[in-house]
Amino acid sequence: MSKLIDEVKDSRRKYDVGSWIVPIIAVLTAMFVASVLMMIQGLDPMLAYKSLFTTAFGSSEGIAATLGKATPLVLSGLAVTLGLRAGLFNIGVQGQLLTGALASAWAGYALSNLPPLVHIALALSFGFFFGALVGAIAGYLKAFRGVHEVITTIMLNSIVMGIVDYLASNPFKEPDQALTRTPQILESVRLPMFGNFPSGFFLAAALAFLMWWILGFTTTGFRFNTVGRNRFAAWYAGISYKKTIFFAMLFSGGIAGLGGAVETLGITYRFEPAFNLGLGFDGITIALLGRVHPVGIIPGAILIGGMRAGAADMQFDAGVAPELVDLLLAMILFFVTAPLISRFFKNSANRSLTGGWGN
Amino acid sequence: MITLIKRRGSYYFLAVSLATLYLYSQSANITTSVFSIAVTFAMPLALAAMVGIMCERTGIVNIGIEGTLLLSSFVAFYVAIAAKSILIGFVAAMATGVAMSLLLALMSVTWKMDQIIAGTILNILATGLTSFFYIQGNMLPSMFKQKPIPGLSNLPFFGDVLFKHGLLMYLGFVVIITLYYGLFHTPWGLRTRAVGEHPSSADTAGVSVSRMRYVNVAVAGAIGGLCGSYLVLELVGSWNRGFTAGKGFTALALMIFGRWNPMGALAAAMFFGLAQAGANQLMINGTVNIPPQFVGILPYVMTIIVLAISAGKVRPPAAEGQPYEKGQS
Numbered sequence: 001m002s003k004l005i006d007e008v009k010d011s012r013r014k015y016d017v018g019s020w021i022v023p024i025i026a027v028l029t030a031m032f033v034a035s036v037l038m039m040i041q042g043l044d045p046m047l048a049y050k051s052l053f054t055t056a057f058g059s060s061e062g063i064a065a066t067l068g069k070a071t072p073l074v075l076s077g078l079a080v081t082l083g084l085r086a087g088l089f090n091i092g093v094q095g096q097l098l099t100g101a102l103a104s105a106w107a108g109y110a111l112s113n114l115p116p117l118v119h120i121a122l123a124l125s126f127g128f129f130f131g132a133l134v135g136a137i138a139g140y141l142k143a144f145r146g147v148h149e150v151i152t153t154i155m156l157n158s159i160v161m162g163i164v165d166y167l168a169s170n171p172f173k174e175p176d177q178a179l180t181r182t183p184q185i186l187e188s189v190r191l192p193m194f195g196n197f198p199s200g201f202f203l204a205a206a207l208a209f210l211m212w213w214i215l216g217f218t219t220t221g222f223r224f225n226t227v228g229r230n231r232f233a234a235w236y237a238g239i240s241y242k243k244t245i246f247f248a249m250l251f252s253g254g255i256a257g258l259g260g261a262v263e264t265l266g267i268t269y270r271f272e273p274a275f276n277l278g279l280g281f282d283g284i285t286i287a288l289l290g291r292v293h294p295v296g297i298i299p300g301a302i303l304i305g306g307m308r309a310g311a312a313d314m315q316f317d318a319g320v321a322p323e324l325v326d327l328l329l330a331m332i333l334f335f336v337t338a339p340l341i342s343r344f345f346k347n348s349a350n351r352s353l354t355g356g357w358g359n
Numbered sequence: 360m361i362t363l364i365k366r367r368g369s370y371y372f373l374a375v376s377l378a379t380l381y382l383y384s385q386s387a388n389i390t391t392s393v394f395s396i397a398v399t400f401a402m403p404l405a406l407a408a409m410v411g412i413m414c415e416r417t418g419i420v421n422i423g424i425e426g427t428l429l430l431s432s433f434v435a436f437y438v439a440i441a442a443k444s445i446l447i448g449f450v451a452a453m454a455t456g457v458a459m460s461l462l463l464a465l466m467s468v469t470w471k472m473d474q475i476i477a478g479t480i481l482n483i484l485a486t487g488l489t490s491f492f493y494i495q496g497n498m499l500p501s502m503f504k505q506k507p508i509p510g511l512s513n514l515p516f517f518g519d520v521l522f523k524h525g526l527l528m529y530l531g532f533v534v535i536i537t538l539y540y541g542l543f544h545t546p547w548g549l550r551t552r553a554v555g556e557h558p559s560s561a562d563t564a565g566v567s568v569s570r571m572r573y574v575n576v577a578v579a580g581a582i583g584g585l586c587g588s589y590l591v592l593e594l595v596g597s598w599n600r601g602f603t604a605g606k607g608f609t610a611l612a613l614m615i616f617g618r619w620n621p622m623g624a625l626a627a628a629m630f631f632g633l634a635q636a637g638a639n640q641l642m643i644n645g646t647v648n649i650p651p652q653f654v655g656i657l658p659y660v661m662t663i664i665v666l667a668i669s670a671g672k673v674r675p676p677a678a679e680g681q682p683y684e685k686g687q688s
Contacts, residue, residue, distance in 0.1 A: 145666075151612050328487075338470060
């Protein structure tokens with residue numbers, strides 16, 4: 001029994017942000033390897049990085065664009081983090097985010113004659129609700145039917161992609177337009193800007209702090225952490241495993257859906273299936289880069305948002321394909337999770353975040 | 360329990376046979392062509408499921424199958440173009456599959472990392488590499504051509520469905536049957552299953568758990584390379600971003616549905632292939648008018664339904680997903 005209690009206590013240490021040095025070295029190592037690949041292709045890595053980062057962080061317009069890109073990333077990182085804390089690997093953030101983006105776009109253009117604040121709140125809740133719905137399907141199947149969430153969420157990604165594409169090209173399509181996209185949302189539903197900066201980012205950051213508080217200082221958070229760490233210890237403590245993972249998946253999906261809604265209402269102002277591709281998978285990298293800590297996600301999201309914002313200029317200045325960013329993110333994920341680096345910092349890297357199919 | 364599985368399997372087989380016979384009597388040509396196409400849809404799924412079975416039977420969860428297929432099909436395509444030989448492309452794809460697998464084994468056996476995250480790294484790495492190095496507008500020098508097997512291909516129905524395919528398809532069948540025989544009828548299979556179910560017992564009996572896991576995961580990678588080459592060099596003939604379209608994930612579901620048994624997974628893959636080929640045929644006939652997006656999501660919806668029915672009732676290898684430490688009980 002004491003072993004179980006130790007493991008639960010251990011869950012606090014497990015997500016220690018003291019290990020911030022590992023993510024930084026992981027990013028630098030990934031950039032180094034990517035620069036070798038660029039040199040093999042005969043490109044100039046220094047020029048590419050310089051262009052990438054001056055575009056992203058060198059001017060106030062650049063920073064505004066970076067924060068705009070970072071906003072949905074913070075939320076998709078948070079969604080992955082919440083899942084991982086409860087021992088669930090939500091690879092379905094992509095689908096949940098798309099659902100939320102489309103639902104909020106519909107609420108943004110189809111509903112009218114509402115006071116602006118009510119309308120914004122309604123559109124955001126539409127995003128949350130439909131994202132949560134997709135998450136809840138996976139949560140239900142995991143909790144009550146024993147189907148592993150990794151498979152269901154991946155399948156749901158493809159299913160949502162098909163449905164959303166159908167909706168955006170048929171009933172919700174902008175009339176008299178060749179493109180597959182919805183009409184623009186009303187001006188009054190757009191999220192306001194603070195000067196150059198999108199207010200959605202501050203909403204997302206506030207949510208990150210809120211989640212840090214919930215996970216660290218409330219009984220709900222204790223339930224999530226305990227179930228994630230050891231379901232038998234949770235059972236011993238009288239915590240319902242099934243209920244907890246169902247709600248963890250539901251809220252994880254809801255946060256992802258909110259990410260899609262914030263993107264639609266604050267940046268793109270309409271839904272187009274191609275807009276949000278990859279955001280959900282970036283969330284996985286961001287969550288692990290932030291050491292599965294809600295507040296640790298914010299710098300990771302800003303970094304990756306910056307890379308996404310600067311990629312087009314990098315192609316223009318240095319001739320490097322913008323897909324370099326995908327490659328960089330893959331290597332960052334590898335270096336931040338592999339014990340190559342953390343072993344030098346006595347960080348216990350051999351921890352299990354998820355379970356096999358049987359769990 | 361075993362008799363129950365066998366009985367259910369034979370009911371399924373009987374039902375499909377009767378339905379096929381009926382359709383064949385109605386329209387022999389269409390039924391034959393639907394089945395023949397279904398086999399080409401089913402083979403990549405079945406082979407990808409074999410990758411999963413090889414890994415999981417030995418205790419390693421591999422959700423990186425999708426990445427293995429994506430990267431190996433990519434390598435098969437571009438190496439075949441560069442070397443002007445599809446055979447060299449095929450060999451390079453196998454090598455790529457093995458390399459991906461060794462990376463997985465390094466992360467999950469040697470570094471004892473979380474295996475689901477290790478697999479995700481393979482997937483994201485393959486997506487990143489292939490989309491960065493992708494060049495548009497290339498053509499394969501040739502493809503693996505249809506080679507009817509003399510004699511067998513003259514059989515009514517079965518000849519057209521099973522024995523009029525390319526080399527890689529036949530190789531796929533050989534791999535699946537060999538794997539089935541190997542897993543359940545050879546000492547290697549017994550050791551593999553022991554390592555996946557109870558590694559400390561296997562260790563006590565003198566089987567090296569990590570070596571067994573490394574070798575099996577590497578062989579699984581080679582099968583993944585075969586699957587990737589089949590897709591690009593025999594079935595499709597071109598490559599684009601996101602080429603494998605989630606087949607590696609569907610395969611995981613087929614593996615579970617087939618109870619980690621090669622024959623079970625093959626049957627499940629055939630079921631999927633038939634459903635898709637049948638839906639396509641209905642579209643062509645104009646019998647039903649479904650939006651193409653909904654036909655596209657059919658395999659994924661089926662995967663979820665199939666798992667919701669079967670997942671709680673099947674048991675994965677007991678030691679799956681857990682790194683082995685010597686001396687653990």
